[in-house]
Structure formats: C-alpha cells, structure tokens
Amino acid sequence: MRRRKFIALSVGAAASWSLASCAQQAAGMRRVAFLHPYLENDNEVMTRVIAFREGLEALGWIENRNIRVEHRYSGGDLVRIRAHATELVHSAPDLIVGSGTPITAALKEATSTIPIVFNLVNDPVGQGFVASLSRPGGNITGFTFIDFLMIGKWMEMIKEIAPGVRRVALIFNPDTTPFYPAFLRELEAARTSLALELSATPVHDEAEVEAAITALAHEPDGGLIAAPDAFINNHRRAVITLTERYRLPAIYGFRQFVAEGALISYGPNTADIVRRSAGYVDRVLKGEGPADLPVQAPTKYELVINLKTAKALGIAPAPVLLARADGVIQ
Incomplete structure (x- = not known):
C-alpha cells in the first residue's frame, strides 16, 4: 500500500514538474512571423526558409524550443500581402520579418510599434521605410537587396555574353517595383558607353509579359x-x-532563374542575406531597437551561367566570362 502511494505521489510530482516545465518553456518562447513574396512550394522560398533557420540556430534560437517562427506566403499578390500583414500584426508577434519592398511597405502601414526586420529590399530610404541607412530611426531596419551602382553591370554582362545585342528592354511590374525609376537611371548611365538602346517595359499580368517579350x-x-x-x-x-x-x-537578378533554365544571372546571394537577417532578429529579441541598427548591404554577389541554355541560343560565352562565374550549369 505504501509502495503504491509512493508511486502515485512520484507520478503526480513528475506530471506537475512536466507541466511546470512546459509552462516555463512556453513563457520563454519568442514568436517571430515571416512574410514571404512567394508561394509555399517555390524552390526559392524553401531555400530562404532553410537559410533563416540556420541563421537562428547558429545564434542559439531553436524552433519550438525557445522560438516559434510562423511563415506566411503571398505569391507576390498585393492583396494577399496586405491581408497577411494585417493578420500578423493583429496576432502581436515579438517581431516580423518581411522579404521585399511591397511586403515591407505593407508591414510599415500596418504597424509602427512591432519591430520589423526586412531583407531583400531596394531603396529603403527612398521608399520611406527608414530615415537613413545608418540610423533607421523607427521600428524598421534590415538588409537591402542590391546596390544601385551595381545595376549597370547587367547591361555590361548581357553585352558580354551576347555581343550582338543592340537593344535592351527592362521588364518590370511598376506595382511591385516602385523603385524602377532608380533602376532606369543606372541602366541609362551604363548604356551610353556600351552603345545600347534602352527601353522600359512595364507589365501587370502574364498576357502583358507575353506581349512584351514577343x-x-x-x-x-x-x-x-x-x-x-x-x-x-x-x-x-x-x-x-x-x-x-x-x-x-x-x-x-536571381540564381534560381538560371537553375530553372535561364541564360545568366548576376545579383546578391539571397540565402546569405536572409541568413544574415537572423542576426538582427537575435539582437532585437535580446533588447536592441531597430532604430539604432544600421541597414546593411549585400556582401556576396554571384554570377551564374547556364551553358546548356547558351548552346540552345547559339551563344558561346567567352572563356574570361566563364572564369569569373561563381556557378556554371552544364
């Protein structure tokens, strides 16, 4: 009888300890939301999710142990982006991570109090997200996508890989690329020395994409x-x-295009940017304010060439260009 009572007491104590431990763990759990510009099954977004998790783990943040990350996927749809932004703000996480300019704009409109760490954003000062790169000054900071001074290299590289090109068109959606005037300025500055014609080609749906490229x-x-x-x-x-x-x-601008059959890409390593953004998440969760964390630029750019596609297009990339490439897909 005494033994049964001891076992019952032990089991009860263990259960109480377990519940207390879970409650303590839940109390220490931090909540982070991450809003993406892709659909959930997109290869690029899956790469970013893994990179973000790796960045957190390197800093001691383990999912479902001391942090919970809630991902939302917008597919780049502006209506869906705004809906997700509103939903996430109402759920009151400790911090929100946003990828890209449209998402950061929606998050800025939805909250001025919840800390926001953006990544892969262009022209955060010009878009009104931060007061300056060195002192953001509000609840938002993060990591930019591309230095505008690098944009002219797209003109140089398309001319280098396809010397016969004389006319170049920039295709973009003005609703999701509000910074396109800055792109055009840099491309215009580069085109004169290359003797290229440049045109701007705005598109809003796949039918316009097809018409423009045709x-x-x-x-x-x-x-x-x-x-x-x-x-x-x-x-x-x-x-x-x-x-x-x-x-x-x-x-x-993205390696993923070339991995899926495009000719050439040049731009920052997106996984590296997202991984680095976990560092600011760590610092904010530990008490630092976004207002004092300077906006950071990319540190790794990569040139990738698809030789199979080049051959199909009748292009033989110069050996010097191939030697500079960070990745060559056969």
Whole structure:
C-alpha cells in the first residue's frame, strides 16, 4: 500500500514538474512571423526558409524550443500581402520579418510599434521605410537587396555574353517595383558607353509579359533585363519559356532563374542575406531597437551561367566570362 502511494505521489510530482516545465518553456518562447513574396512550394522560398533557420540556430534560437517562427506566403499578390500583414500584426508577434519592398511597405502601414526586420529590399530610404541607412530611426531596419551602382553591370554582362545585342528592354511590374525609376537611371548611365538602346517595359499580368517579350523578339538584336521584383519572380517560368522560344538573351537578378533554365544571372546571394537577417532578429529579441541598427548591404554577389541554355541560343560565352562565374550549369 505504501509502495503504491509512493508511486502515485512520484507520478503526480513528475506530471506537475512536466507541466511546470512546459509552462516555463512556453513563457520563454519568442514568436517571430515571416512574410514571404512567394508561394509555399517555390524552390526559392524553401531555400530562404532553410537559410533563416540556420541563421537562428547558429545564434542559439531553436524552433519550438525557445522560438516559434510562423511563415506566411503571398505569391507576390498585393492583396494577399496586405491581408497577411494585417493578420500578423493583429496576432502581436515579438517581431516580423518581411522579404521585399511591397511586403515591407505593407508591414510599415500596418504597424509602427512591432519591430520589423526586412531583407531583400531596394531603396529603403527612398521608399520611406527608414530615415537613413545608418540610423533607421523607427521600428524598421534590415538588409537591402542590391546596390544601385551595381545595376549597370547587367547591361555590361548581357553585352558580354551576347555581343550582338543592340537593344535592351527592362521588364518590370511598376506595382511591385516602385523603385524602377532608380533602376532606369543606372541602366541609362551604363548604356551610353556600351552603345545600347534602352527601353522600359512595364507589365501587370502574364498576357502583358507575353506581349512584351514577343514584341522585343520581333525586332533584331534584342536582349532582356528582368527586374528583380516579386511579380517577375513569381512568373519566372513564363519569362524563361518565352525567352527560350524566341532565342532571346536575358539576364536576371536571381540564381534560381538560371537553375530553372535561364541564360545568366548576376545579383546578391539571397540565402546569405536572409541568413544574415537572423542576426538582427537575435539582437532585437535580446533588447536592441531597430532604430539604432544600421541597414546593411549585400556582401556576396554571384554570377551564374547556364551553358546548356547558351548552346540552345547559339551563344558561346567567352572563356574570361566563364572564369569569373561563381556557378556554371552544364
């Protein structure tokens, strides 16, 4: 009888300790929300999710142990972005991470109190997200996507890989790329020394994408620059297919395009940027304010070339260009 009573007391004590431990763990659990510009099954977003988790783990934040990360996927749709932003703010997480300019704009509109760490944003000062790069001054800080001074290199590289190109079009969605005037300024500055014609080609849906690329292809010596915006990224299969159909040289800002069959890309390593953004999440959760954390620029750029696509287009990349490439897909 005494033994049964002891066992019962022990079990009860263990259960009480377990409940207390879980309650203590729950009390110490931090909540972070992450709003993405892609659909959940997109290869690019899956790469970013893994990079973010790795960045957190390196700093001691283990999911479902001391941090819970809630991901939302917008597919680049502006209505869905705003709905997710409102939902996440109402759920009152400790911090929200946002990828890209449209998402950061929606989060800024939704809250001025919850800390926001952005990544892959262009022109955060010009878009009104921060007061300055060195002293953001509000509840928002983070990591930019590309230094505008690097944009001219897209013109240089498309000319280098396809010397016959004489006309280049920048394709973009003005709703998801509000910073496109800055892109055009930098491309305009670069085109004169390369003797290239430049045109701006705004698109809003896949039908306009097809019409724009078809029109460009029907003129001789054309090339395409696909702006790094949420719309183009989410419709990259259509862009890649059309440039392949019309044998049109095109350059992109994301490696994922080339992995899926595009000719060439040059831009920052997106996984590295997202991984680094976990560092600011760590610092904010430990008490630092976004207002005092300077906006940081990319540190790793990569040039990637798809040789199979080059061959299909009748292009033989110069050995010096291949030697500079960070990745060559056979």
